[in-house]
Amino acid sequence: MTINIETTSNISQSHHHQGEGDWKKYFGWSTDHKVIGIQYIVTAFMFFLVGGIFAMVIRGELITPEADLVARSVYNAMFTMHGSIMLFLWTFPILVGLGNYLVPLMIGAQDMAFPRLNAAAFWMVPVVGILMMASFLVPGGPAQAGWWSYPPVSIQNPTGNLINGEVIWLLAVAISGVSSIMGAVNFVTTVVKMRAPGMGFFRMPIFVWAVFSAQIIQLFGLPALTAGAVMLLFDLTAGTHFFDPSAGGDPVMFQHFFWFYSHPAVYVIILPVFGIFSEIFPTHARKPLFGYKIVAISSMLIAGVSGLVWVHHMYVSGTPGWMRMIFMVSTMFVSVPTGIKVFAWVATLWGGKIRLNTPMLFALGGLIMFVFAGITGIMLSSVPVDVHVNNTYFVVGHFHYVLYGTVTMGIYAAIYNWFPKMTGKMYSEGWGQLHFWLAFIGTNLNFLPMHPLGLHGMLRRVASYAPEYTFWNVIASLGGFLLGMSTLPFIINMVASWLDGEPATANPWRAIGLEWIVASPPPHENFDTIPVIISEPYAYGMNKSLVLEQFQEEAVVIPQSLEEQSAGSDSESLSAENSRDK
């Protein structure tokens, strides 16, 4: 059984020749969620490159045991800004961008609930970025207290100036928080209020479920971080002593404020990536997502549990034993809903008709590395293990398997998967696969050696280390440089394909989903008439129509009987496949 895909060629034709001055809209104030989505994605990628260059400096310093490449203060600024940029200016905004682009399309809406709020939230991101970069120019240099910004180190202010790197950093984080809260309000409202007729909660694609759960975390978690940041800002500038132990303040209290948000923040980042995997595996394995409902619910469970695990970052902060035990158990329970998702993906792949194109390769690589990260995560949640490896490279290796091995791989998978939709052009499959192999090998070469280093006791954030750690550090640095190189085929592919790629049909993957029934790229209002949804989201091989018949004139997914489908329309799909290979 197959679903027959017919491309109504006039759709892609009519939108292919859009106005030539079209690119200008990406540089100005637009309230179109698709334009904002791409603005987020491209801006975030620019900062990903900046954060990546800082990572190269870090790996360059660590290729030898001595602190010899840059001054220690510069090294400290590098890892502080690397972490801050990768979180606040890469993973957060790019996933908000993908959500912005895809969620309204996937739920059959014409835009986000609050388009102007959406644009305002986006334009704060470049402000955050400019502030962070500008802090390199103030006396004393940028923040050097790590992205945790733990007091008392963060409030020492050696220059004595009111305007210093740490103050600018805190302002940037606060603005980023405001932007994220605005985004969260918008996403939650959009998902609750703007779904097309017939799209009940249990007909939403998992990506929408994942974004919804993630944004709910933002709503309850961000106020804690923002409050902590504001109090720290007061300590630094206004002479208060919330966290200053020399005047009776409690520095450990800041750690609670910080991690109450910043651990759930990891789930804000990873849940949409789980959503991406849940879209890509069914599409490219040609099978329904295994256990759709429980996968959907598990996103909510993860969001719920995520609020109860923060103290596992503080096992050795003087935390009493009972608290260590409670948070050990709650942290381990995160693995249950997460495991449900992993097993569901594996079962989806099992017996499928797997196509190893670039999005699928990135998703599979991401899945394998996520399983590894999950296992080291369980090890870290165990108090006796953490007492040894806390703050070592074992932790650094673990979260880079999450944030590069899983999240960044998932982001790449999403970009390749929806590139034809966003641009109306096909990317080059050969360059895509080259990118995947460089990234996959580079990730493992870079981050796997960090685990033996951590088990041997090499601490994170050190500019110099004992000579016995040299071997694994050299391997990791080479992996890091390879990862840096791996972005080149990606950039070349994206730029060349967008400018001069093969035109993409409305549905090059023969995928099921509302975003695939509109032209590539979609028209300004997405849907001329709002479609009515009549079936579940992943009905691969089931001969079902996703939307009500009257909308099928603009629809691409048309159920036909097995007899009819062998004839004419297959050639259309074939040509879509071929154009991808060229």
Next chain:
Amino acid sequence: MKIRDILILIAIAILLSAVSIQIGQWSYSWLPPQASTESGLIDNTISFLVTLGSFIFLGVTGTVIYSVILHRASEEDLTDGLPIEGNITLEVVWTVIPVFLVIWIAGYSYNIYQQMGIQAPGHGSHPNMLMDAAYAETLNSSGKENLESSDSLVTPVENTVENIQVDAKQWAWVFRYPESNVTSTELHLPVNQRIRFALQSEDVIHGFYVPAFRVKQDIVPNETINFELTPTRIGEYRLSDSQYSGTYFAAMEANVVVESAEDYQKWLHQAAKQKPSIANNQAAQEYAQNEQQEFQNGWQTVPPAAPPLVNYHT
């Protein structure tokens, strides 16, 4: 399910278990030497989790790779896979098994944690803190008077415990041996004796960490944190600051010498006779060098504390 399939599954499970157990054994070689009673307990936990983790990792990735190789569609094949939407039994199984695994791992870790705590003397005096491993109890947050009064913590029952005060500051370690009136920048410890450290910081949060001992504790300013361990292996080790403490964080290290009781006493006696002198301090040296350099990036940093004045230094 056919009997043949079940037999194949069992065979795979046995093979995976054997491989995982082997990897679990290897994991001991990924760790530094075991130099304290805590080391063995923690290494057993790591090995246990590596064994379980290897089984899961190999099982899951094996299935994925098998699917990708065997169920890969050819370019011309436009058909779909079987439209299986789920299987309630299977979904319940893979929810319940992880729940049991989690309970098992949590129980195992809890036991290990208790054993680490039980070895700490002085538990009887804090019955209400039974779950609190004594090596990390926060005694007082009222300030620095503790520094002077901390020998009063030594009750006669605990006279086999060696009390050592650890002072951390940006970026130096100072160890005080109150019974012998010795200060040192090198940490000397008698082997096979319970040591109780009273950890204090003068400025920011630091962390006490000797990888060979496997245990770690943050030092929070304005608190005295008691922290216990028993070194079991004669040798030289390295103490590092494990909580980021500013510019010269990585340079804040100290030698640790674990020696026999006689050698330890001998060292204490000799050190007590020496007049206090200024110890070498890497952070202070580097800071002074930077001041002299012509080319500077102009990023003012927190100046290091004055190099410590101690009886014994290297």
